[in-house]
Amino acid sequence: MKYVLSLLATFLFCATTMAQMTPPRTNKKYTAYNESLNKQKLADIRRLDSIIAAKIQEDDLDDFAMEGDNPADEIYEGAWSTEGVNANRVDYAKVPDSVYIDCSGYVAPIESYITSEFGPRWRRYHYGIDLKVTIGDPVGSAFTGKVRVCRYDRGGYGSYVVVRHSNGLETLYGHLSEIKVIEGQEVRAGQCIGLGGNTGRSTGPHLHFETRFLGNPINPKKFFNFDTGKPLVANYLFTKEQAFDYRSSASAAKYKKGKGKKSSKGSGRYHKVRSGETLSGIAARYGTTVSKLCKVNGISRNAKLRPGQRLRRG
Ligand SMILES: [Zn+2]
The missing domain is CATH 1.10.287 (Helix Hairpins)
Incomplete structure (x- = not known):
């Protein structure tokens, strides 16, 4: 012209x-x-x-x-970076108080069960949930969107993918054995973005799945039902207080208090693993479930137990 x-x-x-x-x-x-x-x-x-x-x-x-044609550009003010998970993180204070997040297009990344929940784990905070996989299982994008990051993080997420969606959420898929997309690629909900694996800081094959809004993690269970594979509500009313409740000093204090109380009771709250014991055997002995045992100990369902290892009973 x-x-x-x-x-x-x-x-x-x-x-x-x-x-x-x-x-x-x-x-x-x-x-x-x-x-x-x-x-x-x-x-x-x-x-x-x-x-x-x-x-x-x-x-x-x-x-x-x-x-600048990226999903949710108006929320992220055009910010788009391939430099890792938190490249576009917005300070908590600047996150809007409330906004509707359309979850209707959700497709479960994988049909599986949770092996570790969002929350405090060991001395670190676990900002996602873990879902059991077999190495090579296809992992799908939770919503239609655009791949922002494809990276390998040896000491953490392993091979991971971050996808940004037009509803403002970003989803992260960690410990993949193989990545099947490239940065900048547009993907449909349910489209395979990688294969389940055990890369990075991982004690067994699982998918580490995170949901983030403006870079700040939110428990995926606030949006999705992992038993049915469906969103909890089609249009989720995000409120800062509710979404980031784990940040509140009250829950942090409670966690500290609970931890202190448990450790003060000494070894009575722990079980010393003997040769040949299994998680289900230990769970049965203390009247709990394998998933509860895994949760309190921050281990995966098929973690190898070693004799002499101390496990919290619940
Ligand atoms: Zn995890």
Whole structure:
């Protein structure tokens, strides 16, 4: 388009120049003619200039739209980075107080059961939930969206993928054995983004699944039912207080208190693993379940027990 316009400009210039080459003979008439010609020429140039300027602006806007066309751009204010999970994290204080998050398009990443919950685990905080996988199981994107990050993090997530969705959520899939997408790729809900695995800081094959809003983790169970594979509500009313309740000093204090109380009771709250014992055997002995045992100990269902290992009973 710019090329066509410049051709047109050249043509107009030539045409007016040629007209100038055959002026009327009398001086007076020539001056008047020349003045009107100049006015016309100036007007033409101005008109062309404004057309070209408008076109350039339009092209620039088009380019911007193309580069900035990422899901939930209005929420993230155009921020998009492939530099890891927290590259676009918005300070908690600046997260909006409430916003609706459309969860209707959710497809469970994998049909499986939870082996570790969101929450305090050992001395770290577990910002996602763990789902049992067999290495090679296809893992699907929870919603339609665009892949923001594909990385390998040896001491943490292992091979992981972060996808941003138009509802403002980002989902993270960790410990994959293989990544099947590339950064910037658009994916449909349920589309395979990688294969289940045991890479990174992981004690057995599982999918570490996180949901984040503006970079801040939220317990995925607030949105989804992992028994049915369906969203809890189609349109989730996100409120900062409810979504980030784990941050409150009250729950942190409770956690500290609970931990202190348990450890003060000493070894009575613990079980020392003997050779040949299984998690289900230990669970049965103390009237609890394998998943509860796994949860309080921060281990996966098929973690290998070693004789002498101390396990919290519940
Ligand atoms: Zn995990």
